[in-house]
Amino acid sequence: MPVKTQAAVLWEYGQDWRIEELELDDPREGEVLVRLAASGMCHSDEHVRVGDLPLEALPAIGGHEGAGIVEKVGDNVTSVKPGDHVVLSFIPACGRCPSCAAGHQNLCDEGAGIGVGLQADGTSRHHVRGHDARLMCMLGTFAPYTVTRESSVIRIDESIPLDKAALVGCGVTTGWGTAVYGARVSAGETVVVMGIGGVGANAVQGARVAGASKIIAVDPSEWNREQAKIFGATHTYASAAEARAALVDLTRGRMADACLITVGVVTGEIIGDAVSLVGKLGRVALTSLGDTTDTRVTLSMFELTAWQKTLVGCLFGNANPRYDVPRLLELYQQGDLLLDELITRTYTLDQVNQGYEDMRAHRNIRGLIRYD
Numbered sequence: 001m002p003v004k005t006q007a008a009v010l011w012e013y014g015q016d017w018r019i020e021e022l023e024l025d026d027p028r029e030g031e032v033l034v035r036l037a038a039s040g041m042c043h044s045d046e047h048v049r050v051g052d053l054p055l056e057a058l059p060a061i062g063g064h065e066g067a068g069i070v071e072k073v074g075d076n077v078t079s080v081k082p083g084d085h086v087v088l089s090f091i092p093a094c095g096r097c098p099s100c101a102a103g104h105q106n107l108c109d110e111g112a113g114i115g116v117g118l119q120a121d122g123t124s125r126h127h128v129r130g131h132d133a134r135l136m137c138m139l140g141t142f143a144p145y146t147v148t149r150e151s152s153v154i155r156i157d158e159s160i161p162l163d164k165a166a167l168v169g170c171g172v173t174t175g176w177g178t179a180v181y182g183a184r185v186s187a188g189e190t191v192v193v194m195g196i197g198g199v200g201a202n203a204v205q206g207a208r209v210a211g212a213s214k215i216i217a218v219d220p221s222e223w224n225r226e227q228a229k230i231f232g233a234t235h236t237y238a239s240a241a242e243a244r245a246a247l248v249d250l251t252r253g254r255m256a257d258a259c260l261i262t263v264g265v266v267t268g269e270i271i272g273d274a275v276s277l278v279g280k281l282g283r284v285a286l287t288s289l290g291d292t293t294d295t296r297v298t299l300s301m302f303e304l305t306a307w308q309k310t311l312v313g314c315l316f317g318n319a320n321p322r323y324d325v326p327r328l329l330e331l332y333q334q335g336d337l338l339l340d341e342l343i344t345r346t347y348t349l350d351q352v353n354q355g356y357e358d359m360r361a362h363r364n365i366r367g368l369i370r371y372d
Contacts, residue, residue, distance in 0.1 A: 063141030175202025177317020182285030187211030195263030208232030255279030
């Protein structure tokens, strides 16, 4: 039987999310119906709302960071069953495509559909006011119930609080992986993190867990800089220029070993600043998104060559979700990864626009919508 519930829906780019009645079909072959406990409020949904990261069509249901309990499964679903606790991964991991087989689940071929927002058969299970709705990252976690692909759900231990587990579906894994996998941070290194939001705070955590000796957080917001200290930042600065001057003294002129770009909206100038903050053999890992039409980057090509610097893009922190999501939740249970502290404010679904206003005003690191 179809499920009737509510969802936060985008009808036009640049407009607010609107709470609408959602009619949800039963899952078909290879699909799973999940009753969500919580959804994180990631900046990527803001990119969609303003049109920087457009979906193939609207209307669309937002949200791509969630966790919940499996209610029903379609035919030929084998990895989960009703009652299982799951995290929804914003990049699916089929386990069969060349990328998955090579150990790059974050580049799974099924991920090509995250901008389309439909099920594998090209149809929708979500209907709003007579329209088939698209889903942010094929998930649509801005609703208490959703139907998604089996490849997008990861079973987790039932002892883990679902509201904390939701964060690992995107922001935690992306930030942590940017440090550990993207920049390959190792013990004793000096690391700069540019932008302390939901992803940047976890990039700080990743650098800390990897053993970095100096972790420098750069953010124009004083409140964000103070939050960075909770997660392991040893020094904080308001700008790249301030950080650059301090690095000369902190490193005796050698500069940082790695710089992680986790700002809300990246520009070519920010990338150039990041490259200037690392020294010889320095690594710059770029996770942030910007306007999809922006192709302008200004940096020192001489330093890039002569100092053998590296600039690498990171999707989902270069993580393998089926391996890293349970692993990160184990770190949380051991006290090595902070999740409770990430949740600055909680909201109801009808407060979704307020949550994003708080994000833009630097009043939260990670807002969370709770459904239970």
